[in-house]
Amino acid sequence: MQKIPHIELNExxxxxxxxxxxxxxxxxxxxxxxxxxxxxxxxxxFLKRNAREGRFLEFEKSCLNNLQKYLNYENLIVPKIISYLEVNNVELLLLEWIDMKNSDQEKLGRGLGEMHIESNKFNQPNFGYPIHGFIGTTNQIKGWEKDWIKCFINLRIEPQLAILEKDFLEIDIKNKIKSKIESVLLDHEPMKSLVHGDxxxxxxxxxxxxxxxxxxxxSWWADCEVDIAMTRLFGNFRNEFYQNYHKIIPIKKGSERRTIIYNFxxxxxxxxxxxxxxxHQVQSYIRNILSM
Structure with missing residues (x-):
């Protein structure tokens, strides 16, 4: 079992x-x-320790602080930050401990919908995020775009496509994908919200x-549908989650196609x-997107 270094525990x-x-x-x-x-x-x-290059936990701290601004604590919470430390270039994030159980997700769905609505009222002028972040271990670049389509393509899809091996996708296919994403999203009015993002x-x-x-x-400022899309990627969200979320934010026309695009x-x-x-899933998603 990995132990916490003595100098870090003392701090x-x-x-x-x-x-x-x-x-x-x-x-x-x-x-x-x-x-x-x-x-x-x-x-x-709860202690998280990051010894990798990159300020992963500083980004998480920023996200948690921002999400807390828009919660209805009767239905939804995020862990409170107790302390953020750096010891010998190692990040330490100390959070409150929350005991959890396997139970219904009614308040989870309702609370997420309320968070999306409340952050939308903030009237953030742009889509994006002000500091460099991460999605898993991959960079999630900072920046702002006034237009949702430009934000999603320029700040999210293009950086991921650029990481793929050169021989995996030809340039003309990449351009066709971006063009198709743009055409599908053109007739959609996004609800700009601070999203969980993962x-x-x-x-x-x-x-x-x-x-x-x-x-x-x-987190980032995005179409609130990106959160709901990701809940469908790996499953295990219950019917009451969706029922209660959509009581707050009704399903919009074309959401099935946008779910594929956002999960891409x-x-x-x-x-x-x-x-x-x-x-192989990337290739499958590409086929689905190009056939829209």
Whole structure:
């Protein structure tokens, strides 16, 4: 079992004003960061540690802080940030510990819809995000575009296409894909919201009080449909999640086609990170998009 380096643990205890922890348990479930549950006499915390190049946890801190501004805490929460530290070029993000259970997703769906609506009221003038970020281990570049189509193509699709091996897709195919995406999105009026950005079943939960929880975000200002699209990519979201979300934000015409287009971003990213079967899925998505 991986241990927290002594110098880092001392710094955490100093920041909290605590003595030695009562217990430290490594938490498994992701391959990007190391993580632990740290328990003191009167409180438990969740620690994430990043020793990679790139400020992954600083980006996560920014996302969590921004998402918190638009939540209805009766229905949806994100983990509260206790502390962000850097020790010898290692990032440490200390969060509140949240106990979760396998329960219905009614409040999760309702709370996500409320978050999208409330952030839309902020009237953010542009699509994008102000700081450099990550989607998995891949760069999610910063920047702003006033036009949604330009944002999605220039800041999300093109950077992923550029990472693919040169022989994987010919330039004319790439251009056809971008042209088709533009034509499909032209007749769509996006609802600009702050989105979670990486909303799959591994990044959500339900508290013991039945509130929804979202964590490990890769946020940006986007069409709110990108979050709902990703929930359908790997499954495990329940009917009550969608029913309660769409009571807040009704389904718009053409959402099925846009789901494929928005998830193309994540399939490209998985192909770039893992290769293998995801490369075949990229080809399948391309065929579907070009046939729209």
């Amino acid at each position: 955490i205890c100093y920041q909290l004003g605590e003595g030695s922890p009562k217990s430290i348990k490594q938490v498994f479930g992701g391959d990007i960061h190391e993580s632990w549950q740290i328990e003191f006499k009167n409180a438990k915390f 909303l799959w079943s591994g990044n959500i939960g339900v508290t013991l009080m039945n509130k929804g929880v979202i964590f490990d975000p890769a 971003y994540h399939i490209l990213n998985h192909a770039n990170m893992f290769g293998g079967s995801y490369c």
